[in-house]
Amino acid sequence: MFLKSTLTGLLLAGAAMLPAAAETSYPLKLSNCGIGLSFDEAPESAVTVGQAATEILYSLGLADKVAGTSVWFTEILPEFSETNAGIERLADNDPSFESVVAKRPGIVTVQYEWHVGPQGIVATREQFSDLGIPTYILPSDCTGKDNSKGSDGTRSDMYAMESIYRGVSDLGQIFDVADKGEALITDLKSREAAAIDKAKALGLKDASAVFWFSSAEMDIDPYVAGRKGPPAYMMNALGLKNVVDSDEEWPVVSWETIARANPSVIVVAKMDRRRFEADDYEKKIGFLKSDPVTSQMDAVKNDRIIVLDAHAMDPSIRNIDALETLAGALPKFGLK
Incomplete structure (x- = not known):
């Protein structure tokens, strides 16, 4: 099943009802999966390594910033199909380090630490940093999780949607669209609660x-x-x-x-x-x-x-x- 096609409308309506969000104050400093990040301004472009990261950026209205995508499991959410068709797919699965760097991204957003991490199969975060390219790994893959154990990592804590919401919030701040991030989180939390209540009944x-x-x-x-x-x-x-x-x-x-x-x-x-x-x-x-x-x-x-x-x-x-x-x-x- 895909997210409802009305998501974009809901986000716009939700944003309209929220008070005006303050613009991101730069330099913005964040801690991400054990690495300190600092941004003097919103990145001009991004390459995504992981479908989850791609769909968050699209949901935040940042498709025009995405220079390339990679690591796909299924079709893009239907509301983004036309947009996504015009963005270069670097690889269906794991992109090469060279193909990512060739796009000269202002940031690389990552779904899995095993792609861009200490033993990253694309590259390490240090390799990107040496070229002046910051990397942001979705907190859902490192919060309460040890990726050095097991083929897909081992969790010490139960996964919670809060780690996804943190990623949405962080990326909203990084790209100076915090209001869109909060609107998306509000919508997702509302749907989460409704589904849980339905099952509890x-x-x-x-x-x-x-x-x-x-x-x-x-x-x-x-x-x-x-x-x-x-x-x-x-x-x-x-x-x-x-x-x-x-x-x-x-x-x-x-x-x-x-x-x-x-x-x-x-x-x-x-x-x-x-x-x-x-x-x-x-x-x-x-x-x-x-x-x-x-x-x-x-x-x-x-x-x-x-x-x-x-x-x-x-x-x-x-x-x-x-x-x-x-x-x-x-x-x-x-x-x-």
Whole structure:
């Protein structure tokens, strides 16, 4: 599911009702994922490494500042499709350091620390800094999280939407559009509360779930959501128990273990990426219904399978859309 097409109108209306926000006072100093940043003025341009960062900048009305994008899981939000079509995509997945630097960006905004961090596969923050290019990593990937452990990092604290809101607020200040940042946050918080209230009305007590992102091979152990990432936050908020007991972001867990836990609901990721065969959600569902182990789970037998935008399973503003999708699907399952 995508964010509602009326988002742009809501943001404009919300901004109109807010008191006039003070302009950013430069030099602006911020602490970001353990690194101090200082801006003497709003950046003239940006390159994004990560779809979540791209969609935040677009939502803040900063598409004209974006010189290039990279790391895509699915199609852009529909309200930005025309705008995005006119912006260069440096790579579907990981861009090269050279391709990012060639755009001469005033800032590089990053979704995952493993792309631009101590062992960054694109580059380290120091490499960009040496060229006078500041980097901003969304706080959702470093707040309460150790990216040196596990393939996708390990969380010490439960993920919360506040880390996304912090990123929106920081980028609003950096680009001197704080009023648009606050309007976006207000809208997202309102929708978050409404989705949670809808699920709470079901009074779920014994319902459980597992979130399946993908698998390196269709018939081997899947990558599923750990107990402290965005899907875990969604499950907690909606009254579902996560059957996976791991602090890793996306641990590999055997289907035999999952089947023994017998989750009430299975949530499968839908994405455009085709790195693995299991990136195709229809093949995921086909496997669940045909495999001798998975086909015996109650969720499969009773068709309690929810297809969810893959990008909404990672930290992003789409987490709110995911909450709404889940809250809308749960009532028809008759769970207790």
